[in-house]
Amino acid sequence: MRQGIIQSSKMFLVANRLEGKKVESSIRYLSDMEAVFMDKVAFSALDPQQPVYEVDCYFPVADNKSGGLFFGLTRIFPGKVGGEFFMTKGHFHSNNDTAEFYWGIKGKGLLLFMDKTRKVWAEEMTEGSVHYIPGNTAHRVINTGVEMLSFGACWPSDAGHDYGSIEKEGFSARVVEKDGKLIIIEE
Numbered sequence: 138m139r140q141g142i143i144q145s146s147k148m149f150l151v152a153n154r155l156e157g158k159k160v161e162s163s164i165r166y167l168s169d170m171e172a173v174f175m176d177k178v179a180f181s182a183l184d185p186q187q188p189v190y191e192v193d194c195y196f197p198v199a200d201n202k203s204g205g206l207f208f209g210l211t212r213i214f215p216g217k218v219g220g221e222f223f224m225t226k227g228h229f230h231s232n233n234d235t236a237e238f239y240w241g242i243k244g245k246g247l248l249l250f251m252d253k254t255r256k257v258w259a260e261e262m263t264e265g266s267v268h269y270i271p272g273n274t275a276h277r278v279i280n281t282g283v284e285m286l287s288f289g290a291c292w293p294s295d296a297g298h299d300y301g302s303i304e305k306e307g308f309s310a311r312v313v314e315k316d317g318k319l320i321i322i323e324e
Contacts, residue, residue: 147197153243153287155193155210162193165226167218172304173226175311176219188214189223198294205294212287213246213280220313222246227277227308231297234272237290241266244286247312247319251275255309259321262288275303279312281319 149156168185190213198205216223227249230237239248241262248260248268252275260268262278270276280286310323 147195150210153210153212155195155208157195159197160193160195162191164191165189170226172307173224174218174221176221179219183218187216189216190214190225196294201295201297203293203295207292207294207296209290209292210242210287211278211290212285213244213278214285215244215280215283217314220315222279222281222312222314224249224279224312225277226300227251227275227303229275229299229302230272230292231299232293232295235293235296236272237270237276237292237296239268239270239276239278240289241268242287242289244280244284245282246278246280246286246288249277249279249308249310249312249321251308251310257308257310257321257323259312262286275308277303277308281312281314 147157167183167187167189170189174180190211192209192211194207194209196207213223241264243264246262248262249257251257253273278288310321313320313322
C-alpha cells in the first residue's frame with residue numbers, strides 16, 4: 138500500500154449487489170404488496186412468496202442525521218399482476234423538501250412521479266439514465282422489461298421515508314400493458 142492511500146473496506150459493489158459493513162438488505166414479496174396492485178383476482182392467483190424487489194442500502198451515518206448521504210441499489214424482478222408490472226411500493230420523503238437521485242444500471246422501466254396535487258408524470262429508466270427527483274414528490278419505479286431492472290439511489294440521511302401516504306391514498310396513476318403497449322392509466 139502506498140503511503141497516504143487507504144483501501145476502502147466500507148462498501149463494495151459485487152455482481153450488482155452491495156456488500157460490506159453498514160449495508161442492510163431487504164426483500165419485498167408479493168405478500169408485502171397486496172395494497173399496491175389493482176387486480177385482486179390476478180394477485181390472489183400468484184405465489185405470495187414471489188419476490189418483487191430487493192434493496193441493498195449503505196447507511197454510513199445515523200438515520201435523520203443532517204449532512205449525511207445514504208446509498209442504495211434496488212433490483213426489481215420482471216413480472217406482472219394482471220396487466221400491471223412489478224414495481225416498488227413508492228414513497229414521499231418524511232422531510233418533504235428533500236430530493237434524491239436515481240440512475241439506471243440494468244434493464245428498462247419507468248420512474249413514476251406524483252406531486253402533492255397528485256399530478257403524475259414518468260421518465261423512462263434505462264442503463265445509464267440519471268434521474269433527479271425533486272422534493273415534495275412521490276416516486277416509484279416500475280420494471281417494464283423482461284429482465285431484472287436494477288437502479289442506484291442516493292438521498293440525504295435526514296430525508297426519511299413516508300410509505301404511509303402512498304399505502305393510504307395510492308398513486309394517482311398505474312402503468313399497465315395492453316395489446317403489447319405501455320399505458321399510463323390515471324385514476
